[in-house]
Amino acid sequence: MGTRSIYEHESPITIAYRRCIHEIALALTNDTSMINDDINAIFELEQRIAKNHWTMAEQRTRIDESIHTTLGNLSRTLNVNSMEIIMNIRNAFVDMVQQSSWMDPISKSKAIEKAYAMIDEIGYPDYLSNDNLTRLETDYAEYNFNLSLMSNELIILRLKMKKNVQILREPVDRRKWVVAPTNIDATYTPEYNRISIGTIIGHEITHGFDDFGRKYDKDGNRILWWTNETIKKFNERKQCIINQYDQYRVTLAETELKINGSQTQGENIADISGLKEAFFAYQNWVRLTGTEEKKLPGLQKYSSEQLFFINFGSMWCSKITDELTLVYILQDVHSLAQFRVHGSTSNFVEFDRVFNCKLGQGNSRVNKCSIW
Structure with missing residues (x-):
């Protein structure tokens, strides 16, 4: 609901809200024995959430602040730097494809074409920086709202559906943004960008060539562009990664739970x-510029390459409840944070070299899994 105070005491609004949930529940089930208990559980959960999370009004304020912050702080210089990072990582991926032993020449050539055909979305669409009121007025001309929240929600849904139907017969606009600029956080330092943001960019590029992405060509057409032999070899390498992550375990309330390697294989491939x-893009950047980042006090004992991996690990540092851990294990396509680090570094020979690890020692796997 709209404001936190609504949950503080019984009111006509909360009564109407409970009644609404009750009517929805009746429409969804023939078993009414647990409806009241479920409604109480839902309301108690929302009360707890309301104490710790933004209300709708606070979310709207946050969105306004995010837009102003994004437009006010993202300079064109930052865009140029971001393009440099993306191009370096794209080139590193292309090098990995060229060096791969399992792809046939035709599939390899098309993969490289697709990598270079990917469009980068950095910061925000250009028209937002031009104070282009005409464009905004055109985009939102039909959005005429009133004081009814329900009515406004229906208006938005209707217009979204109308737009979706209209574009079915239109040529695909590959420059149209599908993700809001407020979903991006570009306030990291340049050094952090080159490592943590770099791995994320590499992760997303790889998704264009995983079990799902490989079904689409460089123009986004759903078409088979890998040969059967290449698909077979890809699946063999994918199975190695599935088997690896199937071995990971986590203990919750004295119960050992197994990680699902099949469920998470797409994200694991992208992580690795x-x-x-x-890392290869970082090496190339250091080689071309002849510079390395300055080290903070206390970190001089680590090489720049070691700090790269330390930074990568710290990116996934987190603390979550047992309940959320269970949700991740049962439902999420991403592995738990610790396994995103262990799984990726254990398969990378450069990690072994940088930390002088012997095969099978510590986190280093003897039989390493890799796609690219």
Whole structure:
């Protein structure tokens, strides 16, 4: 609901809200024995959420602030620097494709074409920086709202559906943004960008060539562009990664739970490859510029390459509840944070070299899995 105070005491609004949930529940089930208990559980959960999370009004304020912050702080210089990072990582991925032993020449050539055909979305669409009121007025001309929240929600849904139907017969606009600029956080330092953001960029590039992405060509057409032999070899390498992550375990309330390697294989492939792409791009950047980042006090004992991997690990540092851990294990296509680090570094020979690890020692796997 709209404001936090609504949850503080019983009111006509909360009564109407409970009644609404009750009517929806009746429409969804024939078993009414648990409806009241479920409604109480839902309301108690929302009360707890309301104490710790933004209300709708606060979310709207946050969105306004995010837009102003994004437009006010993202300079064109930052865009140029971001393009440099993306191009370096894209080139690293292309090098990995060229060096791969399992792809046939035709599939390899098309993969490289697709990598270079990917469009980069950095910061925000250009028209937002031009104070282009005409464009905004055109985009939102039909959005005429009133004081009814429900009515406004229906208006938005209707217009979204109308737009979706209209574009079915239109040529695909590959320059149209599908992600809001407020979903991007570009306030990191340049050094952090080259490592943590670099692995994320590499991760996303790799998704264009995983089990899902490989079904689409460079123009986004759903078409088979890998040969059967290449698909077979890809699946063999993919199975190695599935088997690896199937071995990971986590203990919750004295119960050992197994990680699902099949459920997470797409993201695991992207994690492993993204780390490699970022590292090779970082090496190339150091080689071309002849510079390395300055080290903070206390970190001088580590080499720049060691700090790269330390930074990568710290990116996934987190603390979550057992309940959320269980949700991740059962439902999420991403591995738990610790396994995103262990799984990626254990398959990378450069990690072994940088930390002088012997095969099978510590986190280093003897039989390493890799796609690219």
